[in-house]
Amino acid sequence: MQRVDAGLSVSGTARSRSASIRDVARIAGVSHQTVSRVINRHAKVSPATRERVQKVIDELGFRPNASARALANGDTQSVTVLMSDTTRYGYLATLTGIEEAARAASFSVGIVVIESGSSSHVRAAIENAIDTGGALVVVAFDKTGQLALREVPERIPMAAAVESPASAPPAGAPWCWIDDEAAARDATRYLLELGHPTVHYVALPSTTRSSRRTAGWRSALRRAGIDPPTPLQADWGALSGHEAGVFLSRDPGVSAILCGNDEIALGVLSALHAERRKIPGDVSVAGFDDEPQSAFYTPALTTTKLDFVALGRSCFATVTARLGGEHVEPHPVGTPELVVRASTGSPRRARS
Amino acid sequence: MQRVDAGLSVSGTARSRSASIRDVARIAGVSHQTVSRVINRHAKVSPATRERVQKVIDELGFRPNASARALANGDTQSVTVLMSDTTRYGYLATLTGIEEAARAASFSVGIVVIESGSSSHVRAAIENAIDTGGALVVVAFDKTGQLALREVPERIPMAAAVESPASAPPAGAPWCWIDDEAAARDATRYLLELGHPTVHYVALPSTTRSSRRTAGWRSALRRAGIDPPTPLQADWGALSGHEAGVFLSRDPGVSAILCGNDEIALGVLSALHAERRKIPGDVSVAGFDDEPQSAFYTPALTTTKLDFVALGRSCFATVTARLGGEHVEPHPVGTPELVVRASTGSPRRARS
DNA sequence: CTGAAAGCGCTTACAG
DNA sequence: CTGAAAGCGCTTACAG
Numbered sequence: 001m002q003r004v005d006a007g008l009s010v011s012g013t014a015r016s017r018s019a020s021i022r023d024v025a026r027i028a029g030v031s032h033q034t035v036s037r038v039i040n041r042h043a044k045v046s047p048a049t050r051e052r053v054q055k056v057i058d059e060l061g062f063r064p065n066a067s068a069r070a071l072a073n074g075d076t077q078s079v080t081v082l083m084s085d086t087t088r089y090g091y092l093a094t095l096t097g098i099e100e101a102a103r104a105a106s107f108s109v110g111i112v113v114i115e116s117g118s119s120s121h122v123r124a125a126i127e128n129a130i131d132t133g134g135a136l137v138v139v140a141f142d143k144t145g146q147l148a149l150r151e152v153p154e155r156i157p158m159a160a161a162v163e164s165p166a167s168a169p170p171a172g173a174p175w176c177w178i179d180d181e182a183a184a185r186d187a188t189r190y191l192l193e194l195g196h197p198t199v200h201y202v203a204l205p206s207t208t209r210s211s212r213r214t215a216g217w218r219s220a221l222r223r224a225g226i227d228p229p230t231p232l233q234a235d236w237g238a239l240s241g242h243e244a245g246v247f248l249s250r251d252p253g254v255s256a257i258l259c260g261n262d263e264i265a266l267g268v269l270s271a272l273h274a275e276r277r278k279i280p281g282d283v284s285v286a287g288f289d290d291e292p293q294s295a296f297y298t299p300a301l302t303t304t305k306l307d308f309v310a311l312g313r314s315c316f317a318t319v320t321a322r323l324g325g326e327h328v329e330p331h332p333v334g335t336p337e338l339v340v341r342a343s344t345g346s347p348r349r350a351r352s
Numbered sequence: 353m354q355r356v357d358a359g360l361s362v363s364g365t366a367r368s369r370s371a372s373i374r375d376v377a378r379i380a381g382v383s384h385q386t387v388s389r390v391i392n393r394h395a396k397v398s399p400a401t402r403e404r405v406q407k408v409i410d411e412l413g414f415r416p417n418a419s420a421r422a423l424a425n426g427d428t429q430s431v432t433v434l435m436s437d438t439t440r441y442g443y444l445a446t447l448t449g450i451e452e453a454a455r456a457a458s459f460s461v462g463i464v465v466i467e468s469g470s471s472s473h474v475r476a477a478i479e480n481a482i483d484t485g486g487a488l489v490v491v492a493f494d495k496t497g498q499l500a501l502r503e504v505p506e507r508i509p510m511a512a513a514v515e516s517p518a519s520a521p522p523a524g525a526p527w528c529w530i531d532d533e534a535a536a537r538d539a540t541r542y543l544l545e546l547g548h549p550t551v552h553y554v555a556l557p558s559t560t561r562s563s564r565r566t567a568g569w570r571s572a573l574r575r576a577g578i579d580p581p582t583p584l585q586a587d588w589g590a591l592s593g594h595e596a597g598v599f600l601s602r603d604p605g606v607s608a609i610l611c612g613n614d615e616i617a618l619g620v621l622s623a624l625h626a627e628r629r630k631i632p633g634d635v636s637v638a639g640f641d642d643e644p645q646s647a648f649y650t651p652a653l654t655t656t657k658l659d660f661v662a663l664g665r666s667c668f669a670t671v672t673a674r675l676g677g678e679h680v681e682p683h684p685v686g687t688p689e690l691v692v693r694a695s696t697g698s699p700r701r702a703r704s
Numbered sequence: 705c706t707g708a709a710a711g712c713g714c715t716t717a718c719a720g
Numbered sequence: 721c722t723g724a725a726a727g728c729g730c731t732t733a734c735a736g
Binding site: 063065066067068070071076078080086087092093095096099103106108109110111112113115127128130131132133237238239241242263266267269270273292293295296297298299300 | 622652
C-alpha cells in the first residue's frame with residue numbers, strides 16, 4: 001500500500017502538516033486502529049507492537065488532533081469556565097484551581113466572561129461556552145453567575161462555585177462552596193474575645209436568600225448576648241468599602257469592623273486614615289480572603305484565608321465525575337483560617 | 353418528506369442529541385451544503401433559500417459543531433493564551449483584553465499556565481496550547497514567558513505581549529508592548545519637577561538586555577544633570593518592595609522612590625510606615641500600572657496608568673492578522689498616563 | 705491481539 | 721445559485 005507523501009518528511013524539515021495517525025501506522029507497519037489503541041492506552045495491544053508504535057510516535061512528535069478526537073467520540077477533554085469578572089481575587093484564584101486540576105488531567109481550559117447581567121449576554125456566554133463542546137464550570141458568586149447557572153441546559157455536564165447555600169441544596173446539585181458561616185462566626189468571635197463591645201459588618205452582595213456570612217456574624221454576636229447592629233451593604237470593590245468606612249468612622253461607638261473581603265477592608269482602612277482614626281487603637285478592621293497584598297496594607301490586615309484554589313479543584317473534580325456518569329453530592333471545601341495581623345487589637349479602655 | 357427521528361424532536365422535549373446540518377437541510381428542503389453556505393455567510397445563496405434555512409436554524413436552535421468545523425477546514429476560531437502567572441494585575445488585564453477582542457470576533461479563548469520555567473514545563477505548556485489547534489498569544493513579560501515565546505514552532509500563528517524591546521525588533525515580529533521608556537521618563541520628570549534632588553528606582557526583573565523602564569528613568573535624571581543612583585532589584589511582589597523600602601528608608605538622602613509596579617509600591621509604603629517615615633513628607637512614592645486598588649493605598653498612590661487591556665486587544669488583532677496571512681509590524685500600544693494622587697509631593701525643605 | 709468498515713459533522717472543490 | 725462526492729483525523733463496534 002503506497003501513499004503519496006502529503007508534505008510529511010521524516011527528516012523533520014519542511015513539514016507542511018503534522019503527522020497523522022496513519023503516518024504513524026504506516027511507518028510502524030500496523031493499522032491506524034492499533035495506533036489509536038496505543039495512544040488511548042487500550043489494554044489489548046501486545047507489548048511488542050505497543051513499543052514499536054510508541055517509538056514512531058516519539059520520533060515523529062505525533063500528537064493526536066483534538067478536533068478529530070472530539071468529533072469521533074463526542075468527548076472534548078475540555079472544560080470551559082464561565083465568569084462575570086476577571087479582576088476579583090476570589091474569581092481568579094478559583095480559576096487558578098480549575099486550571100491546575102485540568103492541567104493535571106490533561107484537560108484544556110477555556111474561559112468565557114459574561115459581559116453583563118442582561119439575559120441576552122448571559123445566554124450568549126452560555127452558548128459560546130457550550131459550543132466548545134466540553135464541560136462547564138460556572139463561577140457563580142454573584143447574581144450574573146447565578147443567572148448563568150440556572151440557564152445552563154440540563155444535558156450539559158456542569159459544576160459551580162457558589163456562596164454557601166442558605167438551605168440544604170438539592171441532592172445531586174453540582175455545587176461547591178467555602179463555609180462562609182464558620183468563617184464569619186470565627187472571625188467575629190475573635191474580635192469579641194479581644195474585648196470589643198460589638199462588631200460591625202460591611203457585607204458583600206449575597207446571591208442567597210440569607211447570606212451565611214452575615215448569619216455567622218450574627219450568630220457569634222447573639223451567642224455573646226449582643227444584639228447585632230444593622231450591617232452595611234457594600235459591593236465588591238474598595239470604593240464601596242471606603243464609603244462604608246467614612247460612615248462608620250463617624251460613630252464613636254464603632255470599635256471593630258468586619259469586612260466582606262479584603263478589598264472592602266482596604267477601602268475601610270483608607271477611610272479611617274482619612275478620618276484620622278487610629279488602627280487598631282480606635283478601630284480594628286478585619287477582612288476575608290487573605291489576598292497576597294493584604295499583608296502589606298497599612299496596617300497589615302487581619303483576615304480569614306479562604307481557599308479558592310481548592311474550591312476550583314473541587315469544581316473540576318465534580319464536573320469530571322459527572323462526565324464519568326457519577327454524581328458528587330454538593331459539598332463545602334476547605335477550612336477557613338483566621339490570619340491575625342496588625343489591623344486588629346483590643347479596644348482602648350477609657351473612650352468617652 | 354419523512355424522517356426518522358434520530359432523537360431530535362422539533363417540539364424541544366427529549367432531545368437526545370443536538371441538531372446537525374443535515375437535520376436543518378432536510379427540514380428546509382435543501383442540501384446540507386447549502387446550509388453550510390448560509391451559516392458561513394457565503395454570498396452565492398438566493399435570498400429566498402437563505403431566509404428559509406435561517407428560519408429552520410433558529411427554530412431548531414442549531415449551532416454548528418466546532419470540532420467538526422475545525423476538522424474540516426483546519427480553522428479553529430480559537431486563541432489560547434499562554435502565561436506563567438494568573439495573579440498579577442498586568443497579566444490579568446492583558447488576558448481581559450484578549451478575551452474581549454476574541455469574544456467580539458466569535459473566537460473562543462483557552463488558557464494554559466506554564467507551571468514553572470523549567471524547559472520541560474515550558475514545552476509541555478506549548479504542546480497543550482497547540483493541541484487546541486488555534487492561534488497562540490503568549491504573555492511574555494517574564495523569563496518563563498520569553499522562553500515559551502522562543503519555543504513556539506514557526507508554523508503556529510502567534511502574537512506576544514512583551515516588555516518594550518531594547519533594540520528595534522525584527523521586522524514582522526508579532527510583538528506588542530507598552531512604551532515603558534516614555535512611562536518611566538515622564539514619571540521621573542514629574543518627581544524631579546516636584547523638587548526632589550534625585551529619584552530612586554526599584555526595578556522589576558527585565559527580560560531584555562537593557563530595561564526600557566530603567567532607561568527612561570535614567571535618561572530623565574541625566575537630562576536634569578543628575579547622576580542616577582544604583583537601582584534596586586525587586587521581583588514582582590509586595591514583599592520584595594517591602595524589602596527595598598526598608599533598605600531605602602534608612603538612607604535620609606532618599607526623598608523619592610519610583611517603583612516598577614503598584615504592588616512593589618505597596619510594599620515600599622508598608623516599609624516606610626514601619627520605619628516611621630512620612631509619605632509624602634519625608635519620602636514620595638510612585639508606582640506603575642494603576643491597578644484598581646492603588647487609589648486606596650495609604651496614602652493613595654501616584655502611579656502611571658498602563659493600558660494592558662488595549663495591549664491584549666492588540667495581541668489578538670496581531671494574531672488574527674497572521675491567521676489571515678497578513679503581517680502586522682511590531683508596535684507599542686496606548687499612551688501611559690500619569691495619575692497624580694497623595695503619595696507624592698515636594699520634599700520638605702530643611703532636612704538635616 | 706489486530707485490521708477493515710463505517711461514521712462523527714462539517715467544508716472544500718467540482719459539476720451543473 | 722445549488723447539489724453529489726470526497727475527505728478532515730480520529731474512534732467505535734465488528735470480525736477474525
